[in-house]
Amino acid sequence: MESTILPGWDDRDIVMVSALEHYAYCPRQCALIHVEQTFTENMYTLKGRFVHNLVDVECGEMEGGVHIERALPIWSLRLGLIGKADVVEFHGNIPYPVEYKHGPKRKHQHDDLQVCAQAMCLEEMTGKQVPRGAIYHHSSHRRREVTFDSYLREQVEAAIIRIRMMQRSNILPPPAADERCRECSLQDSCLPQIKEKGRLRMLLCELFKPEGDT
Amino acid sequence: MHILLNTLYLMTPRTLVRLDHETVKIEVEGELKMQIPLHHLGSIVCFGDVTLTTPLIMRCAEDKRLIVFHDQHGRFKARVEGPVSGNVFLRHAQHEALSDSKKTTAIARNIVAGKIRNTRQVVLRGAREADNEDDRKALQETARELAHGLDALSRSPDLEQIRGIEGNAARHYFATLDRMVRVNREAFKITHRNRRPPLDRMNALLSYIYALLLNDCLSAAEGVGLDPQIGYLHVLRSGRPALALDLMEEFRAILADRLALTLVNRRQIDERDFVERPGGAVHINDNARKEIAIAYQKRKQEEVLHPVLNRKVPLGLVPHIQARLLARVLRGDAEEYLPFMYR
Numbered sequence: 001m002e003s004t005i006l007p008g009w010d011d012r013d014i015v016m017v018s019a020l021e022h023y024a025y026c027p028r029q030c031a032l033i034h035v036e037q038t039f040t041e042n043m044y045t046l047k048g049r050f051v052h053n054l055v056d057v058e059c060g061e062m063e064g065g066v067h068i069e070r071a072l073p074i075w076s077l078r079l080g081l082i083g084k085a086d087v088v089e090f091h092g093n094i095p096y097p098v099e100y101k102h103g104p105k106r107k108h109q110h111d112d113l114q115v116c117a118q119a120m121c122l123e124e125m126t127g128k129q130v131p132r133g134a135i136y137h138h139s140s141h142r143r144r145e146v147t148f149d150s151y152l153r154e155q156v157e158a159a160i161i162r163i164r165m166m167q168r169s170n171i172l173p174p175p176a177a178d179e180r181c182r183e184c185s186l187q188d189s190c191l192p193q194i195k196e197k198g199r200l201r202m203l204l205c206e207l208f209k210p211e212g213d214t
Numbered sequence: 215m216h217i218l219l220n221t222l223y224l225m226t227p228r229t230l231v232r233l234d235h236e237t238v239k240i241e242v243e244g245e246l247k248m249q250i251p252l253h254h255l256g257s258i259v260c261f262g263d264v265t266l267t268t269p270l271i272m273r274c275a276e277d278k279r280l281i282v283f284h285d286q287h288g289r290f291k292a293r294v295e296g297p298v299s300g301n302v303f304l305r306h307a308q309h310e311a312l313s314d315s316k317k318t319t320a321i322a323r324n325i326v327a328g329k330i331r332n333t334r335q336v337v338l339r340g341a342r343e344a345d346n347e348d349d350r351k352a353l354q355e356t357a358r359e360l361a362h363g364l365d366a367l368s369r370s371p372d373l374e375q376i377r378g379i380e381g382n383a384a385r386h387y388f389a390t391l392d393r394m395v396r397v398n399r400e401a402f403k404i405t406h407r408n409r410r411p412p413l414d415r416m417n418a419l420l421s422y423i424y425a426l427l428l429n430d431c432l433s434a435a436e437g438v439g440l441d442p443q444i445g446y447l448h449v450l451r452s453g454r455p456a457l458a459l460d461l462m463e464e465f466r467a468i469l470a471d472r473l474a475l476t477l478v479n480r481r482q483i484d485e486r487d488f489v490e491r492p493g494g495a496v497h498i499n500d501n502a503r504k505e506i507a508i509a510y511q512k513r514k515q516e517e518v519l520h521p522v523l524n525r526k527v528p529l530g531l532v533p534h535i536q537a538r539l540l541a542r543v544l545r546g547d548a549e550e551y552l553p554f555m556y557r
Contacts, residue, residue: 035303036301036303036304036439036545037301037439038301038438038439170303171546172545172547188534188535188538189438189538191522191523191538191539191542191548193522193523193524194522194539194542194547194548197549199522199524200522200548200549200550200552203521203522203552203555204324204550204552206555207324207327207328207331207552207553207555208327208364208365208367208368209364210331210334210357210360210361210364210365
């Protein structure tokens with residue numbers, strides 16, 4: 001079953017660039033989105049979508065002498081990766097990916113993996129080394145530069161392999177059921193509570209017991 | 215499952231509904247009657263001569279917002295659906311489960327247990343609030359029958375037997391349902407459940423509210439990517455939303471029947487709201503339909519404790535949560551289906 005998306009790959013093995021960030025946050029969240037195709041919106045994702053709407057119109061333009069591409073399709077044949085970069089600036093002819101985020105909600109690591117994966121795609125597509133990129137935080141209007149060192153690149157490659165295995169096995173990893181869940185937009189789809197086996201068994205026993213008799 | 219999903223019911227003839235940016239505008243004969251932000255709406259339900267513009271229909275399909283069309287008598291006519299998407303693995307698991315009798319029997323058994331348990335809560339409340347000793351005794355007797363049903367169910371390995379227990383429980387329940395009617399009892403007499411057409415006022419009232427509830431269960435099933443026609447307790451039949459009917463069982467008594475009783479007991483509905491047709495069929499008039507739909511929406515906003523989530527949620531969201539729990543069981547992500555246990 002050769003892919004119609006990426007030559008040489010099976011569709012089931014292709015990883016979305018955005019999955020890296022999801023996976024780094026929570027493997028189950030990643031599986032819910034990329035295996036089960038659930039997407040539930042909450043305030044954070046709505047805000048995220050709003051910010052993305054600002055940048056998610058495919059076009060290229062010049063701004064202050066810098067060539068900018070928005071919503072640029074990106075891919076890597078070597079890594080089996082596809083996606084879209086919010087913004088790619090061309091400094092000289094060196095691509096510089098900028099990922100837009102609605103707020104400082106997430107820990108650095110997740111965003112860094114995503115933008116580094118974008119850079120690795122852009123390197124393969126343009127044949128140029130991409131040493132740096134940035135995360136733009138919409139709420140603070142600040143940019144944070146990320147350097148794509150070998151350590152970060154190795155982490156990207158390792159995460160891609162883990163995500164691919166998860167997509168293949170088509171099984172949901174167990175819920176995290178920790179503080180991550182509080183801000184997760186997929187809580188109601190994930191039902192982290194199903195991890196509490198004891199409570200569920202207790203409820204099940206109750207089910208057949210008549211109660212509240214007068 | 216989104217914030218709290220609201221359903222827009224459109225019942226006024228010659229209504230035009232259109233999308234204006236992110237707002238839905240409702241006009242009757244050229245006059246703007248109401249406007250609602252689109253993101254406040256979970257579904258749109260139309261009765262009779264109501265027109266929706268194409269941009270609105272396309273946008274709703276895109277956002278997976280349910281649109282349903284009924285004729286003026288509340289009979290289902292059409293549903294608008296976007297492209298098939300979502301989880302093919304879930305639907306596959308749902309079909310596979312049909313040939314796994316152990317799994318489907320366990321699901322059906324727990325659904326019926328949930329139904330009988332919740333029905334029993336309604337009956338016990340009726341007994342507590344009964345005005346006279348006769349009614350109290352009759353309702354307590356029904357509660358005892360329902361308790362026997364629950365007990366028999368816990369030991370029943372067979373789907374036909376489970377369906378039998380359900381039928382038996384329902385018979386006992388409907389035989390004493392009008393013991394919970396405290397005013398106008400003569401007008402709202404009911405001895406058993408009948409439909410197509412309903413032959414008395416209480417059955418007409420129940421049929422109508424069940425239709426509203428069924429829509430919500432359909433949208434719950436579809437919302438989580440389940441096929442609403444593949445059910446386990448209900449026998450498969452062409453055109454029958456067996457899974458939506460399965461999901462509905464836990465909610466009939468607590469959402470629909472309880473609402474019907476409240477409407478009658480508070481005199482929000484009385485015998486003048488019904489029309490008897492030659493031959494015995496009973497219909498609800500348009501005004502009363504409107505009143506009932508509004509009351510139903512209000513009832514869905516009441517918060518209840520969800521035992522599995524262990525937090526309070528609006529009653530209207532519970533069918534969605536249950537559909538999700540069922541999906542988890544079918545995918546092998548959770549062990550056993552736990553119906554909603556109302557307290």
